[in-house]
Amino acid sequence: VSGFVSLVGAGPGDPELLTLRALRRLREADLVLNDALVQTELLELAPKAQRFFVGKRAGRHSIDQDGIHRLMIRAAERGQRVVRLKCGDPFVFGRGGEEALALEAAGIAYEVVPGVSSAIAAPALAGIPVTHRGIASGFAVVSGHAETVFAPILDGIAPGAMTIVVLMGVTTRGAIAARLIARGWCTNTPAALVYGASHPGSLTWIGNLGSLGEASFDSELPAVLVIGEVVALSEQIVFGRLDMSELIAAHP
Amino acid sequence: VSGFVSLVGAGPGDPELLTLRALRRLREADLVLNDALVQTELLELAPKAQRFFVGKRAGRHSIDQDGIHRLMIRAAERGQRVVRLKCGDPFVFGRGGEEALALEAAGIAYEVVPGVSSAIAAPALAGIPVTHRGIASGFAVVSGHAETVFAPILDGIAPGAMTIVVLMGVTTRGAIAARLIARGWCTNTPAALVYGASHPGSLTWIGNLGSLGEASFDSELPAVLVIGEVVALSEQIVFGRLDMSELIAAHP
Numbered sequence: 001v002s003g004f005v006s007l008v009g010a011g012p013g014d015p016e017l018l019t020l021r022a023l024r025r026l027r028e029a030d031l032v033l034n035d036a037l038v039q040t041e042l043l044e045l046a047p048k049a050q051r052f053f054v055g056k057r058a059g060r061h062s063i064d065q066d067g068i069h070r071l072m073i074r075a076a077e078r079g080q081r082v083v084r085l086k087c088g089d090p091f092v093f094g095r096g097g098e099e100a101l102a103l104e105a106a107g108i109a110y111e112v113v114p115g116v117s118s119a120i121a122a123p124a125l126a127g128i129p130v131t132h133r134g135i136a137s138g139f140a141v142v143s144g145h146a147e148t149v150f151a152p153i154l155d156g157i158a159p160g161a162m163t164i165v166v167l168m169g170v171t172t173r174g175a176i177a178a179r180l181i182a183r184g185w186c187t188n189t190p191a192a193l194v195y196g197a198s199h200p201g202s203l204t205w206i207g208n209l210g211s212l213g214e215a216s217f218d219s220e221l222p223a224v225l226v227i228g229e230v231v232a233l234s235e236q237i238v239f240g241r242l243d244m245s246e247l248i249a250a251h252p
Numbered sequence: 253v254s255g256f257v258s259l260v261g262a263g264p265g266d267p268e269l270l271t272l273r274a275l276r277r278l279r280e281a282d283l284v285l286n287d288a289l290v291q292t293e294l295l296e297l298a299p300k301a302q303r304f305f306v307g308k309r310a311g312r313h314s315i316d317q318d319g320i321h322r323l324m325i326r327a328a329e330r331g332q333r334v335v336r337l338k339c340g341d342p343f344v345f346g347r348g349g350e351e352a353l354a355l356e357a358a359g360i361a362y363e364v365v366p367g368v369s370s371a372i373a374a375p376a377l378a379g380i381p382v383t384h385r386g387i388a389s390g391f392a393v394v395s396g397h398a399e400t401v402f403a404p405i406l407d408g409i410a411p412g413a414m415t416i417v418v419l420m421g422v423t424t425r426g427a428i429a430a431r432l433i434a435r436g437w438c439t440n441t442p443a444a445l446v447y448g449a450s451h452p453g454s455l456t457w458i459g460n461l462g463s464l465g466e467a468s469f470d471s472e473l474p475a476v477l478v479i480g481e482v483v484a485l486s487e488q489i490v491f492g493r494l495d496m497s498e499l500i501a502a503h504p
Contacts, residue, residue, distance in 0.1 A: 091382055092432040112376050114372060
């Protein structure tokens with residue numbers, strides 16, 4: 001068996017939202033390198049594999065990006081089947097592109113296994129379609145981890161032109177809202193924070209751009225921020241929900 | 253058993269890119285309503301189900317949207333488990349939101365099963381990460397089916413601000429390129445048309461905004477259009493590809 005690396009998207013968290021190919025790769029894996037947000041249940045799908053945590057812990061990387069590349073390359077050179085397991089999709093803010101380039105440069109056989117992105121799935125599971133006829137004909141997906149990164153992109157989008165989805169934007173949500181309002185977006189544009197979509201204990205905050213900065217939870221679950229008129233549809237798309245307790249409603 | 257409707261994303265086409273939940277729903281389904289682009293192999297995963305084609309044939313809908321709603325509602329009221337199977341993700345230009353609203357209004361139990369969106373997976377499988385550190389910190393997904401829909405969105409994005417992915421944009425690619433160039437995008441901005449990603453016989457055209465209008469293939473496979481500097485990465489991210497025949501290279 002020659003070594004091989006699969007850059008695999010794990011989806012938003014629920015093991016049922018893994019793809020069939022991702023499951024197959026996990027089952028055959030000799031080594032799994034996983035990020036912080038990957039659920040323990042997913043790792044149990046790789047019973048033969050040695051597992052190595054390469055994500056952030058308490059805000060610090062357990063290993064740097066070059067270290068991850070070296071681990072993958074060395075294991076593949078030893079003939080191992082390596083799964084690099086990432087939340088969501090590997091090419092959506094997952095540094096999957098950098099890993100692909102490193103594998104390519106080292107002459108390692110590899111592939112990408114696309115996953116269900118939280119950028120689309122988290123809003124969907126909260127009753128928010130990112131596109132909707134007559135309301136939004138497009139959406140933008142942006143990283144919220146540093147103002148230097150999101151500011152030029154947010155400035156580049158005309159107010160109300162499309163739905164905006166921000167990943168890794170919980171701590172910067174106030175700055176994001178301020179930037180959009182300064183750019184001309186209405187303060188009453190609906191906004192949602194979807195925590196832990198597809199995980200047990202998921203919850204959704206719904207408000208607007210004006211109130212987004214003050215939104216706060218004691219949730220440690222990853223959150224997806226959604227901004228735009230489609231957010232208001234979550235009032236109607238409730239999946240026949242009887243128990244509304246998980247919906248903290250402050251509808252705009 | 254009480255009736256139930258699942259709005260299911262089928263992913264980009266390859267049955268291995270179905271989610272585990274989608275597979276489970278298909279296996280248990282009594283009725284599957286599918287669109288034109290859904291592969292026959294996927295329908296074979298629903299052996300017990302009656303299948304009903306509700307997509308477009310030769311540009312004409314076999315049934316209108318209200319008709320689809322009526323079919324789903326009636327079947328669920330008769331106690332059937334219905335799978336509404338859509339390419340990619342049900343809430344990305346899939347009219348899934350409209351179907352959810354119709355089911356909600358009729359008091360039918362339903363759910364959404366997010367899928368792998370072609371907007372992300374098609375570029376990925378062609379070696380194009382929609383985001384990449386230092387090159388693109390965000391991406392926009394737009395429908396290219398009618399100028400009235402895409403023009404205001406494209407005008408709303410500052411030149412080069414992010415990667416643009418256009419679904420259903422093959423026939424309008426010339427108009428899209430012209431609009432972006434008029435908006436200030438460089439004519440040599442890299443662009444790719446990815447035909448039939450994850451399907452057998454997939455192929456990728458690579459050029460730039462200036463040459464996009466003239467790009468042409470005799471492919472009947474669905475295509476995804478990608479515009480932005482990340483497209484140039486496909487030159488390097490080739491998955492150790494030995495056979496380059498499927499890549500029609502006209503790199504900018």
